[in-house]
Amino acid sequence: MRDDELARGVRLREEGRAEEARELLAGLARRHPDDAEVAYQTAWVHDTLGLEAEAVPYYERALADKELGDRLGAYTGLGSTLRVLGRYDEALETFVRALGEYPGDAGLRTFMAMTLYNLGRSQEAVSTLLKVVAESGHVGGYRRAVEYYADHLDETV
DSSP states (O other), X not given: OHHHHHHHHHHHHHTTOHHHHHHHHHXXXXXXXXXXXXXXXXXXXXXXXXXXXXXXXXXXXXXXXXXXXXXXXXXXXXXXHHHXXXXXXXXXXXHHHHHXXXXXXXXXXXXXXXXXXXXXXXXXXXXXXXXXXXXXXXXXXXXHHHHHHHSOTTOOO
C-alpha cells in the first residue's frame, strides 16, 4: 500500500498534478513519519508548488536517515530551498555538508556558488563556477587557463 501510494504521488507530481500529489504525499508522510523516501518526495512536491517553507522540515526528516536512496537530491533540494528562503548561512552549511558526502558534485557546487553570491562572497562564487565549467570540458583548449584564473581572478600583468 505505501509503495503504491508513493508511486502514485510521484506520478501525479511528474504529470503536473502537484496539488493532488501534495495531498496524497502529505497524508502518507503523516502515516509514515519515519519514512525518509516519503519525506523526500513530500518535500519535493512542496517545492514544486512554491511552498518552500513547508518543504524544509520534510527535507530535514529525509536527510536524518543515512540510508535515503537519493541523498544527493535531498541535499540539493534542501540547500536550494533554504537559499530561496533567504536562509543563506543554513544553505551554505547544507552544501558544505553535502559536498562532504558527494565531493566535487557539479550541481551542489553550482548552487553553493549562488549562495556564496547571496552572502556577498562574489569572488568565491565566481571561482567556484569557473572550476565547475573548466571541469565540464566545455572550455575547449582553455581549461588550464580557466582553472588558473579561477584562483587568480584579480591577477593582471
